[in-house]
Amino acid sequence: MFYIHCPYCGELREEEEFHPKGQAHIVRPADPAACSDDEWGDYLFFRDNPRGIHHELWVHAVGCRKFFNITRHTVTYEILETYKMGEQPRFTAEHPEGRPSQDGVDPASLREGVRA
Amino acid sequence: MQRYSGFGLVKHALSHHENWQRQWRNPTPKKAYDVIIIGGGGHGLGTAYYLAKEFGIKNVAVIEKGWLGGGNTARNTTIVRSNYLWDEAAALYEHSMKLWEGLSQDLNYNVMFSQRGVLNLGHTLQDMRDIQRRVNANRLNGIDGEVLDAKGVQELVPIMDCSKNARYPVLGASWQPRAGVARHDAVAWGFARAADAHGVDILQQTEVTGFKIRDGQVYGVHTNRGDIEAKTVGCVTAGNSGVLAGMAGLKLPLESHPLQALVSEPLKPVLDTVVMSNHVHGYISQSDKGDLVIGAGIDGYNGYGQRGSYPTVEHTLQAIVEMFPMFSRVRMNRQWGGIVDTCPDACPILSKTQVKGLYFNCGWGTGGFKATPGSAHVFAASLAKGEMHPIAEPFSIDRFNTGALVDEHGAAGVAH
Ligand SMILES: Cc1cc2nc3c(=O)[nH]c(=O)nc-3n(C[C@H](O)[C@H](O)[C@H](O)COP(=O)(O)OP(=O)(O)OC[C@H]3O[C@@H](n4cnc5c(N)ncnc54)[C@H](O)[C@@H]3O)c2cc1C
């Protein structure tokens, strides 16, 4: 059972309030009619499926009903961070310990916040 | 290979069953083979078996990182049926069904294939229309099927709540009498023993860590026990297929999800068929040992953890108790998960790739056990000839870019 920190509600809630919606940060082609079959097929059907750190879109379905993102490890299932739409993740495959931030916040402290 | 028979059983009883032959060897890897199969699940072992038996290619290695059947093959709920909607899928699953019907004889191994029939329940008017459409399509394809009303279902399964008072009343079902269950680990072992007898090397505890590719042609694999060469490599690794594809610089339209199952304490015989419901989302049968075998849905998020979440167990048991109120006090004994490779159209990928000589057989998701012999057979034919078998052809990876999907979300709606 996950406990998930909704970045909009600012609360740690149980997994059953949420729904996973697949890979995060997928950008719809600006001009779909101009896409080749390959580009369109890739956009619709091809997803990252890493054994490791993954960025996912979730919705707080029975809470605020807002969409947000989660960085999660797909083997340990550890949730590394949750962040709002439009924001970028701090924890990535390249920076599993957290990308150094410009605002001076220690990534490890963010991580504590979501784990509770 | 020492053949199994009733007579053999008596003979070995005289020596207290202490002199049975090992079922397969434990060879050290050779430097090179004609064909390498990655993945020692049913589909991979079956592919090796048919390569050796039907296509005369015996210099074959099956490379398995763990133990035989330790993937989804021996984690599933063993439902076998072929009542899929579209011609392409029906051909593939029915090809498999025909092979199931002679498999124990063919392998000289009792896979306990039991054609006890499968019911797919309908709970809404739309369900019933879809069932009628699917059964009609099945019959046109020569696949057995009947549409039953609620009374017909009740006669087959007296313990199910088919009353009008149910929260989701049973309106009817599709019924495939030739469908049923098989013993899943016996399928892996039977194929392994028969393949080994033809000279196939089964290499357990051997993990593929990369591919050897030159000028767009595969010529071997890296493993934790050294490099092994072959110009034809079939990758049959279910939930880990995306990881393997990544090693070859390829991407597959697959997502890996945990799917779990659970079994109860053993009961006296109460259920002699298989009941599946898309709508309340549960499926159940009773094993020969008496335990109820219950399948859940996938966890919605990606995962490689081989365990499922508790909310999913809870939803599943709600569905089971909705259909079978008498099971509400049965205790569950064990629960486990497998990693299934779900594909956007709920159909598998049997395909060549951009790397010459490298083939994938994956994307079976929640429902590939039933296809084990058929998938293995057409995949072996494809590897042997270098051209995809006509039954496999529609399942090429190209379909996600051409748009020629084979949408089986209806027939495959409930994980099975
Ligand atoms: C809980 C559950 C219930 C299911 N119920 C049903 C059902 O009722 N009916 C049905 O038809 N289907 C069902 N399925 C689906 C079915 O089990 C699978 O589709 C099928 O067994 C896949 O077989 P396979 O041989 O392709 O894969 P697997 O049996 O998973 O074999 C793949 C093998 O590849 C190995 N491997 C992975 N990576 C590497 C590597 N790098 N190097 C070497 N080896 C590697 C793995 O260890 C594994 O043994 C169910 C699945 C689950 C999890």
Ligand SMILES: [Zn+2]
């Ligand atoms: Zn919220």
